[in-house]
Amino acid sequence: MICFDNLSKRYPGGFEALKNVSFEMDAGEMAFLTGHSGAGKSTLLKMLMLMERPTSGNLLINGKNLNRLSNSQIPIYRRQVGVVFQNHQLLLDRTVFDNVALPLQVSGYPSSEIGRRVRAALDGVGLLEKEQQKPIALSGGEQQRVGIARAVVHKPRILLADEPTGNLDPELSSEIMALFRRFQNVGVTVLIATHDITLINRMQLRIMHLEEGELTDDGAGYGR
Amino acid sequence: MAAKDRNTRDRAQRGASGKKIRFADRWQGYKSHHRDTIRVSLRKLLSEPLQTLMTVAVIAIALALPSALYLTVENIDQLGSHFESSAQITVFVKKGAKPQAIDSLRAELDAMSGVDSLSYISAKQALLEFKALSGFGSALRDLEENPLPAVFLVQPAVSEPIDMGQIKRLMNKINSFALVDDVQIDMAWLQRLHSLTEMGHKVVVALGAALGLGVLLVIGNTIRLSIQSRRDEIIVIKLVGGTNAYVRRPFLYTGMLLGVFGALAAAIMIYASLLWMSSSVANLAELYQSQYRLQGLGILGFLGLVGLGGLFGLGGAWIAVSKHLRDIEPK
Structure with a gap:
């Protein structure tokens, strides 16, 4: 469903937010993305939202290369993705x-x-x-x-979340995680960026770890 | 993962997704979306009544000024044509013409096509009239002979609108008679009026263009502020898959509504001032025994004004939207 193929992102000014990141996620899979602030978690999610374009490498969604989508096709693509923000972005x-x-x-x-x-x-x-x-x-x-x-x-077929429990106490956090689990169970691919290690360690799911833009552990196979 | 494996899985997902929207539903959604967008735009405008009122007032004044000037020029034009129909040709007869010759000239003039009616003032009559009216009576008494010629006053048969060429041709024809010394028509002031109104029309266009540009800028600026205050909303809409057209739409409607409201207010201003002036114009016309009445905008003028207002609003909003929406992208 999601396939990062040797993807790098370098911002103007030379900062490399992502370095040769490669991983795959199956449809209906749920995974966590961890790492320190600035390790590239948000950038990785932005790639999936087409808020940023990769400097090199490919990102395939459902077999389709996002690099080939023109700007006018971005809205249509985003309609198959759901995003939860830390600051919820409600109107x-x-x-x-x-x-x-x-x-x-x-x-x-x-x-x-x-x-x-x-x-x-x-x-x-x-x-x-x-x-x-x-x-x-x-x-x-x-x-x-x-x-x-x-x-x-x-x-949506893909559900992304950026620090969805960042401002919540542990009890509410596990409620939110349980919600995400339910969507995974009906076939949605769920990717959650978080640094709430204690919470996700309990959940026995795939954990990917980013460090300074590099994927040091892609956790593939874990909890599957 | 093998490519083949992925393909089979993709196909399965496509089949299972089943969230295609039927075209009829999409069209229904599109229509109701436009209705909702207009309603929301209207509500947003009304939620800031003072701001909206001021913008509308500025637009109204900018639209009312050239419109009022246009009406003034049109009315002066009308006034001119009222006088044109009373244009008279003065035919001066050569001095010393025999009475029989004058009689035959009179018959010939009477028979001419293009002549409606004519009257004759003999040299003696003219002198008497001049003595009575000018106040130079005693001075004229010393003259040995009558310096004034006999005169025919010719009323040309004219139809609206006045064809100056036709009258000129008539004058030339009359001038070709042997007995005729000179032909004059007192239309110089009418021609001046004509060139004045022509200039007036040009001023209307220039003023209209300048103030139209002003309307564009006022609406553009209002929309720019509105875009900035709704920045968060625009970002969220883009994040959930709203197209640029979707984001643009409420702003375009807002601009159009502002323009239409401004035009309506301008029309009200114009009607109010016409109403205010109409009684004094009627009084003046009565003094001249004229049926002259002020011309208003009329239905077509009103629709044109409102249409133009809407168009300017849309244009101004379009400029602002195309300039500022591009900068707002989710980051």
Whole structure:
């Protein structure tokens, strides 16, 4: 599903964020990406979101080389990816419902379909009764769950998360991780960048480790 | 991993994905999206009433000024044609012409096509009139002979709009009679008026262009600020797969709405000032025993103004959007 092939990213100014990174992830696989701040975790996720283009090497998604996608094809590609951010990136002037509906609206779903899917997604994260509230009225954990609902409402094949539990206490963190597990179980490929080592060590899943832009451990085979 | 292995798995996933959106649904979604976008744009404008009101007022003034000038010029044009229809040709008869010759000239003039009516003022009559009106009566008494010629006043048969060429041809024809000394028409001031209104039209175009540019810039600037204040939203929309067109749309609608509102306000300003002036114009026209009335925008003018406002709004928004949206990419 995801295949990094000798991918490097060098930023203008010479900083090498990723150095010859190669790994593969199967469909329906869940893995963690660890490493210190600045080790390249965010850059790697940005590659998968096409927020950055590699300097060299290839990134294949479902057999398709992302280097061959033109800029105008980026939005269409992003519709098959769901992203959860550490700072959740919710729009504070819109209701929970409208926030979650956004990925469906931009893809041109009819409103009846949007209502059905948004409620299903909110139900999945246990926030159905809060759909008409503004995100500001929710707790940190609830906000993160709204972010997750938004990331999965359009049934993406790939779910990415950048420090999704960064601001949450351990109990809420394991709740969030359990949510991700559920999406993995229905066939979504899940990749989570985190440095919450204690949490992920308990989960018995593949852990990839980045150090100064190099993949020192790709954890392949672990927990499979 | 073997390539073959990957291919079989990809095909299986494609089959299982099943989230293709039907075209009819997509079209429905597209339509309702446009409706929603207009509604949201409108609500955003109304949520900042003062800011919106000021922008609309600036646009309205910028649109009302050239429109009002245009109406003024048009009305002066109308006024001119009112007077043109009363244009009179003065035919001076050669001095010492015999009364029979004058009679036959009168018959000939009367028979000419293009002549509506004519009246004759003999040299004696002219002198009496001049004495009575000029106040030089005593000075004229010392003259040995009457210095004034006999005169025919010819009213040309004219149709609207006035064809100056036709009147010129008539004058030349009359001038070719042996008995005619000179032919004059008091249209110099009308011609001046014509060139004045022609210049007025050009001023309207120049002013319209300058203020139109102003409207573009005002709307462009408003949209630029709106883009900056909605930066986060734009980034999120792009991250979840919104196309540039999707991001652009609400701003274009906002610009168009601002332009249309500005044009509506300009139309109201123009109607109000016409209403304000109409009674004094009617009074003035009455003094001249004229049926002259001020011409307003009319339905076509109104629609044109609103259409132009919308177009300017769209244009200004387009400039701002194409300049500033590109800079906002998720990082």
